[in-house]
Amino acid sequence: xxxxxxxxxxxxxxxxLYASPRERLLALLGWADRAQSHWALKxxxxxxxxxxxxxxxxDNGAGKSTLLKLLAGTLQPSHGQLHRVGRVTAxxxxxxxxxxxxxxxxxLMFGGSFIGLGPSTMLRxxxxxxxxxxxxxxxxxxxxxxxxxxxxxLAFALVTAVQPEVLxxxxxxxxxxxxxxxxxxxxxEAFRQNGCTVLFCSHSLYHVRQLxxxxxxxxxxxxxxxxxxxxxxAGYETHVRLQDQPQQATGSGNNGARAEPPMxxxxxxxxxxGRRAGLVAAEVIGLDRHSGLELTGxxxxxxxxxxxxxxxxxxxxxxxxxxxxxxxxxxxTHAEGAQLTALESKNGFTSWQVTLTFPQLPLHSGHxxxxxxxxxxxxxxxYDEWKDFIEFQWVSPSLTPGLVRLPHQWS
Numbered sequence: 001x002x003x004x005x006x007x008x009x010x011x012x013x014x015x016x017l018y019a020s021p022r023e024r025l026l027a028l029l030g031w032a033d034r035a036q037s038h039w040a041l042k043x044x045x046x047x048x049x050x051x052x053x054x055x056x057x058x059d060n061g062a063g064k065s066t067l068l069k070l071l072a073g074t075l076q077p078s079h080g081q082l083h084r085v086g087r088v089t090a091x092x093x094x095x096x097x098x099x100x101x102x103x104x105x106x107x108l109m110f111g112g113s114f115i116g117l118g119p120s121t122m123l124r125x126x127x128x129x130x131x132x133x134x135x136x137x138x139x140x141x142x143x144x145x146x147x148x149x150x151x152x153x154l155a156f157a158l159v160t161a162v163q164p165e166v167l168x169x170x171x172x173x174x175x176x177x178x179x180x181x182x183x184x185x186x187x188x189e190a191f192r193q194n195g196c197t198v199l200f201c202s203h204s205l206y207h208v209r210q211l212x213x214x215x216x217x218x219x220x221x222x223x224x225x226x227x228x229x230x231x232x233x234a235g236y237e238t239h240v241r242l243q244d245q246p247q248q249a250t251g252s253g254n255n256g257a258r259a260e261p262p263m264x265x266x267x268x269x270x271x272x273x274g275r276r277a278g279l280v281a282a283e284v285i286g287l288d289r290h291s292g293l294e295l296t297g298x299x300x301x302x303x304x305x306x307x308x309x310x311x312x313x314x315x316x317x318x319x320x321x322x323x324x325x326x327x328x329x330x331x332x333t334h335a336e337g338a339q340l341t342a343l344e345s346k347n348g349f350t351s352w353q354v355t356l357t358f359p360q361l362p363l364h365s366g367h368x369x370x371x372x373x374x375x376x377x378x379x380x381x382x383y384d385e386w387k388d389f390i391e392f393q394w395v396s397p398s399l400t401p402g403l404v405r406l407p408h409q410w411s
Contacts (some may be wrong), residue, residue: 004047005085005197012079013041013066040066041221048197055212056201063221064201068170086165100144111158125161133157163191170201178276182381277308277383282372294393300358306374310350317373334379362405365396
């Protein structure tokens with residue numbers, strides 16, 4: 001294995017907290033220092049090899065952003081050591097460094113010098129950066145006239161114009177429209193395939209699964225998990241569910257298909273909102289709503305409808321879970337090569353439908369729920385999600401305890 005391009009040993013960041021400005025002043029004057037120590041990050045250690053992608057997860061306030069700022073060099077550690085090899089690019093606060101009175105063109109040239117791209121390099125890359133940002137003639141307008149999405153597109157295009165050895169990303173995919181999010185994911189994935197080492201901090205566990213081969217779970221500033229993606233995410237998802245249970249105890253799902261406006265109305269609303277795709281309806285065939293949502297028959301048959309702009313075929317995902325419990329299985333059309341059926345085209349959108357069947361449902365008796373997701377064709381971007389959308393009761397012919405009937409044999 002190649003040498004590590006990022007080494008972190010016992011990294012920590014401590015802040016000194018004062019009860020009032022007066023106590024801070026007294027400490028500065030050397031009269032009395034009553035500061036309390038707060039460790040935003042403590043004893044974090046890991047190594048990354050060339051081409052690896054590390055996902056950083058955790059609750060709000062867990063220390064994720066602090067870690068990334070330390071790695072990017074915008075904060076200095078209070079304890080520990082870190083060693084970086086090669087050029088490091090950080091995407092932390094997109095667009096924060098732009099001057100509002102200068103044009104996008106001027107901001108690109110100034111911003112390029114800040115990230116180590118000289119004037120000759122910027123002139124060579126300029127057209128490519130503007131093309132990726134899709135700003136067109138707006139590049140010569142003052143940045144203060146830009147929407148927040150336009151500023152984000154320009155900033156991302158700039159900081160990723162040249163592939164670094166290490167790329168640090170903090171929730172960059174939570175901003176911008178769905179079309180640009182897809183471009184961002186594709187560029188990040190291309191960097192990773194070309195040997196760039198990536199640190200990816202996100203609350204989107206779907207994107208963490210898509211991009212990362214290792215995951216670091218931070219909890220109250222300390223490492224709670226570090227290892228293969230699925231192993232660490234399994235522990236973190238259990239942690240999240242335990243936190244959510246008190247809030248879910250009195251809640252209930254939608255108990256069936258969501259009532260939505262006709263296709264034409266949905267499409268008009270999406271055009272106005274700039275959306276590219278969305279879920280329209282989902283239902284379980286044969287669900288008896290007059291008997292406590294009991295599933296009749298031995299097959300679980302699910303029908304899902306969605307709509308997308310006519311030039312794009314989406315992908316649909318379904319997750320089956322134990323109610324207020326754990327995930328059982330998830331499937332998606334893009335992962336299995338399944339095709340959606342086009343129903344009609346109207347107002348620039350096409351409506352789609354797919355039917356999913358779990359034959360001879362191998363679950364034991366219990367209360368279950370279904371969540372639905374809509375992705376782009378490659379599964380890179382989540383366009384829409386209906387979580388815990390349908391609840392149902394299933395009474396198994398078998399009285400054996402447990403969760404599922406696994407294929408097995410006796411010998």
